[in-house]
Amino acid sequence: MNCFQCCMSEEKITRKSLKKSIKEYHDTKTLASFANISFKTDSSRRKYIAEEIAKVGKGNISAQIFAFRELCVATNNFHPDKLIGEGGFGRVYKGKLDGTEQVVAVKQLDRNGFQGNREFLVEVLILSLLHHPYLVNLVGYCADGDQRILVYEYMANGSLEDHLLDLAPGKKPLAWNTRMKIAAGAAKGLEYLHEQANPPVIYRDFKASNILLDENFNPKLSDFGLAKLGPTGGKTHVSTRVMGTYGYCAPEYALTGQLTTKSDIYSFGVVFLEIITGRRVIDNNRPTEEQNLVTWAQPLFKDRRKFTLMVDPLLEGKYHIKGLYQALAVAAMCLQEEAATRPLISDVVTALEYLAVDGEADDTNGDGNV
Structure with missing residues (x-):
């Protein structure tokens, strides 16, 4: 119950800025254009994603930015023994972050699959701007090269x-x-x-x-x-x-x-x-x-x-x-x-x-x- 009250008090504090951030983003109508994004280089992709998240978040984004090598360490190079789920989006691995020892779920999106840059951005933005005890917590993300990876809190009992x-x-x-x-x-x-x-x-x-x-x-x-x-x-x-x-x-x-x-x-x-x-x-x-x-x-x-x-x-x-x-x-x-x-x-x-x-x-x- 204490956790719920704490989360609710945080929501009250950030509601005005949250409303402003999402409304401004909605008004730009750029969500609809994400599906058509193309990049000449890997660095331009990383730069674009970072800029969009910074622009939309208005300083409210709390998600950590991970380098691909950090998530390789966390998952033992995405070893099959760490695999805990698989679907049309890609694969999910259990990992442990170096330094903090936090156990996480690492979702590596299929580079050839359905979930593209638009879906990746939407997920990062929504889970960074909206927080609630019944929404999964986004720890961070990785956009190195052609990798699109989301890092969540680990949920012990799966789905x-x-x-x-x-x-x-x-x-x-x-x-x-x-x-x-x-x-x-x-x-x-x-x-x-x-x-x-x-x-x-x-x-x-x-x-x-x-x-x-x-x-x-x-x-x-x-x-x-x-x-x-x-x-x-x-x-x-x-x-x-x-x-x-x-x-x-x-x-x-x-x-x-x-x-x-x-x-x-x-x-x-x-x-x-x-x-x-x-x-x-x-x-x-x-x-x-x-x-x-x-x-x-x-x-x-x-x-x-x-x-x-x-x-x-x-x-x-x-x-x-x-x-x-x-x-x-x-x-x-x-x-x-x-x-x-x-x-x-x-x-x-x-x-x-x-x-x-x-x-x-x-x-x-x-x-x-x-």
Whole structure:
């Protein structure tokens, strides 16, 4: 609790400068041009990135600048034994910084992959300007040569996906109360982006693999390369090319490219349904009618007698039936076809905080199961 209060007091102190920095950057409309950046030399790339971060940050950037050789030392030359994650963006290694001995996660972006200079800059800027207990902390970055590397705090329990979907044989599933705690924390991270950041930030890539867990299974949102600054000046949406992960995108965004904070609410609903059911949003190994999680769940939402059929069987009945009903009600509201009928993230937080606290109060085993 003390950590939360400390972070909140820091936010109050920096809110004016933060608002000014992000708003000025938004007004320049240079974010849209990052995808077209080209450099004649490595030094020009490094200079450009450093200048942009300095210009936009207005002195608020706290991220450390690392030389590539420092991160080679930290990861034992990116040794395979240090590899802790891999995706479309590149690879993540566990490392230890020389001198401070701080344990970190080092994300080396694929130089030939999707995430280019624009996404790299967006991530550095957003995580340097926005700070919250439920957002992953950016320690620093490296832009040496053609290397684009992000250095984060190390999250001991990896991603939510690691503990929820396709569990290895013998791996203990997450208890119901732990699942509700993770959902509530992730929702608080979105609440900060939507309702405290000014202008609001639309995450645009909310999924289980982007929710990281510390040693106590507290969640933090990560991977902000696709994030967009939300609409301002009376505008209702941001128009952009459709990006994100198939299955998690809101239908109106997938069809029109019109992005709002309600697009994130839909994605949250998908992940929350994964948390409840233990099923992937798209699973081609299941029968045809069950391969799309949301399509499978929609008719079940309408029949309370079938709610128990939706629970992850690995829970073996260890959950509160009342809590299940409430959780599925929240998921169903978030997954409304019409964006306007979806709840605000603050309302989702209120509902999930109640579920998480209620579960803890009734915990009779001390291990998160009831």
